[in-house]
Amino acid sequence: MITLFIDNQKVAVKEGTTLLKASEKLGIEIPTLCYHEGLPPYGACRLCVVEIIGEKKNRMVAACSFLVDEGMKVLTISDRVLKRRRMIVEFLLARCPDIKAIRDLADKMGIKKPRFKTKNLDCILCGLCVRVCNEVAGIGAIGFVNRGKKLKVDTPFHLASDVCIGCGACSFVCPTGAIEMELDAVKRFRELLGIEHKCRYSLMGLVSYKVCSNNYECWRCKVDQRIRDSLATHPIFAAKKIKTEKVNQYFSFLKKIQE
Amino acid sequence: MKFNKIDKILEKFNMQKSQLISILQDIQNEFNFLPMEVLGYVAEKLGIPFSLVYHLATFYKTFSLKRRGRHLINVCLGTACHIRGGVRILEKIERDLNIKSGSITLDSKFSLEVVRCVGCCSLAPVIRIDDDTHGRLTQGKITPMLKKYE
Numbered sequence: 001m002i003t004l005f006i007d008n009q010k011v012a013v014k015e016g017t018t019l020l021k022a023s024e025k026l027g028i029e030i031p032t033l034c035y036h037e038g039l040p041p042y043g044a045c046r047l048c049v050v051e052i053i054g055e056k057k058n059r060m061v062a063a064c065s066f067l068v069d070e071g072m073k074v075l076t077i078s079d080r081v082l083k084r085r086r087m088i089v090e091f092l093l094a095r096c097p098d099i100k101a102i103r104d105l106a107d108k109m110g111i112k113k114p115r116f117k118t119k120n121l122d123c124i125l126c127g128l129c130v131r132v133c134n135e136v137a138g139i140g141a142i143g144f145v146n147r148g149k150k151l152k153v154d155t156p157f158h159l160a161s162d163v164c165i166g167c168g169a170c171s172f173v174c175p176t177g178a179i180e181m182e183l184d185a186v187k188r189f190r191e192l193l194g195i196e197h198k199c200r201y202s203l204m205g206l207v208s209y210k211v212c213s214n215n216y217e218c219w220r221c222k223v224d225q226r227i228r229d230s231l232a233t234h235p236i237f238a239a240k241k242i243k244t245e246k247v248n249q250y251f252s253f254l255k256k257i258q259e
Numbered sequence: 260m261k262f263n264k265i266d267k268i269l270e271k272f273n274m275q276k277s278q279l280i281s282i283l284q285d286i287q288n289e290f291n292f293l294p295m296e297v298l299g300y301v302a303e304k305l306g307i308p309f310s311l312v313y314h315l316a317t318f319y320k321t322f323s324l325k326r327r328g329r330h331l332i333n334v335c336l337g338t339a340c341h342i343r344g345g346v347r348i349l350e351k352i353e354r355d356l357n358i359k360s361g362s363i364t365l366d367s368k369f370s371l372e373v374v375r376c377v378g379c380c381s382l383a384p385v386i387r388i389d390d391d392t393h394g395r396l397t398q399g400k401i402t403p404m405l406k407k408y409e
Binding site for chain 2: 144
């Protein structure tokens with residue numbers, strides 16, 4: 001066990017835990033955007049920045065990926081930390097002013113209007129969707145494209161992906177709701193709400209509802225299972241992320257059919 | 260065929276995923292650019308996602324996904340060349356070849372690209388055609404120089 005001090009509170013954790021997990025144990029909240037429990041830490045958003053008191057100089061590190069050390073002294077709400085976090089949120093707010101997750105963060109930190117030129121984007125480039133597609137689903141249908149200010153998440157050559165299995169994991173993990181599932185896909189997911197893990201082929205209507213010729217053991221089922229284990233929920237619930245407008249449209253559409 | 264050459268390149272690097280950048284460089288030397296189907300073939304052969312190969316190919320400026328001409332003209336518009344009139348050199352070349360930067364001539368002889376600093380600012384303004392560097396240029400030197408290239 002390793003003992004360290006976070007905001008002058010003593011805590012003992014196992015070797016190899018991150019600062020974020022250690023402060024979670026004390027009940028100290030550190031804001032994050034690119035962190036997800038089902039995925040290895042990445043350190044892209046830098047929102048979880050904390051200050052480590054050193055002998056000569058204090059260091060600023062990302063709490064989500066920095067490992068604990070014996071006798072370490074950490075500050076999670078020092079002036080320097082708050083200043084840096086405010087700056088990051090201000091940049092994010094300038095990038096995507098309409099996103100609720102960012103707005104909430106900005107409100108918490110008392111930022112009303114960013115000083116910078118505003119863009120109207122959805123994606124904050126945290127890389128969660130790319131990582132979940134690569135590491136959890138093991139598909140790699142989407143990836144980063146270009147670099148610098150042209151960086152975006154896209155499929156190769158902006159074509160409809162032939163490897164995507166429509167699991168909806170990318171949409172589920174997205175903190176801003178930039179990735180939406182298409183309505184047809186949601187329809188299939190919605191029919192299955194309440195029923196747990198099911199074969200993807202039966203979702204698509206390729207095999208009859210309760211019979212699977214592969215005994216539910218093909219790789220697509222395994223992908224679903226892995227997503228379920230890692231994200232602690234089924235990608236079906238990605239449907240909840242869809243904007244309410246679209247869901248309402250969908251419901252009115254259903255009503256029309258019933259009439 | 261196309262893919263035989265790629266197989267040779269892949270064998271040269273022992274099908275190692277970590278050598279992806281070198282593989283792409285060799286393919287670019289072979290074809291002058293990175294064709295779409297070749298990228299897909301490489302991803303399939305190495306067993307890595309297509310999106311990763313595409314990410315690398317778009318990340319580095321050396322790689323081009325568009326077709327390039329037989330000769331690549333790099334016009335430097337770094338700070339030194341910009342001050343010494345690199346823009347005027349670029350305009351002259353654009354007029355001579357009748358294309359804009361980032362495109363290719365109709366006979367696919369030249370393709371024209373703008374770069375930031377080729378690392379010899381004392382020769383400013385500089386352009387680079389394939390591997391030859393031409394420095395201290397004026398607009399008058401451009402036309403006879405381009406005629407030398409087949």
